[in-house]
Amino acid sequence: MAKTVFYSFHYDNDSWRVQQVSNMGVVEGQPIMDSQEWEAVKQQGDTAIQEWIDEQMSDKKAVVVLIGSETADRSWVQYEIAKAWDAKKPLVGIRINGLADSSGTTDSAGANPFSNVALKGGGTVADYVPVHTPSGSTSQAVYADIKANITSWVDGAYARS
Numbered sequence: 001m002a003k004t005v006f007y008s009f010h011y012d013n014d015s016w017r018v019q020q021v022s023n024m025g026v027v028e029g030q031p032i033m034d035s036q037e038w039e040a041v042k043q044q045g046d047t048a049i050q051e052w053i054d055e056q057m058s059d060k061k062a063v064v065v066l067i068g069s070e071t072a073d074r075s076w077v078q079y080e081i082a083k084a085w086d087a088k089k090p091l092v093g094i095r096i097n098g099l100a101d102s103s104g105t106t107d108s109a110g111a112n113p114f115s116n117v118a119l120k121g122g123g124t125v126a127d128y129v130p131v132h133t134p135s136g137s138t139s140q141a142v143y144a145d146i147k148a149n150i151t152s153w154v155d156g157a158y159a160r161s
Contacts, residue, residue: 003061004028006089008080009096011038013107014068017099021066024147027154029064030056034047053080062090062157064150065113067131068097072111081117085125090157093131094150098142106139129158 007029009018015032022032033041041052053076057063063084071077084091093114097107114126132153134145 002067003154004059005062005064006030006060006080006084007032007064008077009066010040010068010071010074010077011124013070014066014096016101017068018066020099020125021094021096021146021150023057024143024146024150026150027064029084030060030127039072049076050079057083057087057089060089062154062159064091064154064157065091066096067093067110067113068095069110071108072113072116074113077100078112078116081114081125085117085119085160088160090154090159091125091129092153092157094146094153095131095133096142097141098136099132099146100139105141106142109133116143130156 005027007018007022019032022029041048063080065077065081095109097109100106112131114128114129115124119125119126134142136142136145
């Protein structure tokens, strides 16, 4: 199995899609909380969310941002990208909008979330981190492409020294 990863994503919009990626069993990620667990953490406030993220990310070898239609605008995704960048953890993005959700529908592609994280010397994280768009015109084909390539995408994630 490939290195362990932290999955960064927009929970409300993409948890079903993320669960599909997690259940592939190709890379090992943090446990994906169910909606009740996530709500329990959210109710404790921003500090609790930040502590959960920090704890889950601390022992992971890479951060995989699973990109849906609204991922780029999520403040916690931006926090996770910045934290990974500062910790020099390898980063990679994978578009998951082509995977079907619980009602069987796919979504539109979202903006690149790495573009929203500015660097101190100028530019953004998007100048360095790749975003992979799986091929396929059906959810099944997109799923198969992610499953076939996620290990190499994670292994090729951008890592600063």
